[in-house]
Amino acid sequence: MKTKSLSKLELFKQFIKKHPKLIEEVRKEKKTWKEIYEDWQLLGEEDPLWNKYRSNSVKSRKHQQGDFLKNILQTFQHLDVETVNKHLYKMNDAISTIQNLLKEIESSRKSDPNHSHPLSFRKD
Numbered sequence: 001m002k003t004k005s006l007s008k009l010e011l012f013k014q015f016i017k018k019h020p021k022l023i024e025e026v027r028k029e030k031k032t033w034k035e036i037y038e039d040w041q042l043l044g045e046e047d048p049l050w051n052k053y054r055s056n057s058v059k060s061r062k063h064q065q066g067d068f069l070k071n072i073l074q075t076f077q078h079l080d081v082e083t084v085n086k087h088l089y090k091m092n093d094a095i096s097t098i099q100n101l102l103k104e105i106e107s108s109r110k111s112d113p114n115h116s117h118p119l120s121f122r123k124d
Contacts, residue, residue, distance in 0.1 A: 012037060015045055019053035 016022055016036075025031040043049060 015040060019050055020055050021053040
């Protein structure tokens with residue numbers, strides 16, 4: 001009897017490997033392992049219920065990767081280089097301004113250690 005239960009368990013493990021989306025269902029707490037196991041025993045492995053939980057085939061994955069790369073290339077084709085350059089220039093300008101402000105604050109601290117922080121509020 002023990003070997004039967006082990007073989008069923010191994011078969012169930014193989015079934016889960018073929019249907020990895022079932023793992024997501026359990027993690028999202030939409031189903032329990034007990035429910036899945038009971039359905040698997042009652043319905044069998046070939047039931048249409050399991051189709052939505054199958055892993056994508058290798059061809060499907062390659063197709064998806066191709067679509068992703070195609071979308072990225074299209075995005076870059078429609079990108080206005082001049083606009084991006086202007087935004088980068090403005091960001092660089094803002095960063096430089098902030099760096100200069102921080103340098104001034106640091107130098108004022110070093111020159112007068114008793115002086116309060118320039119951005120702090122006064123307590124009167």
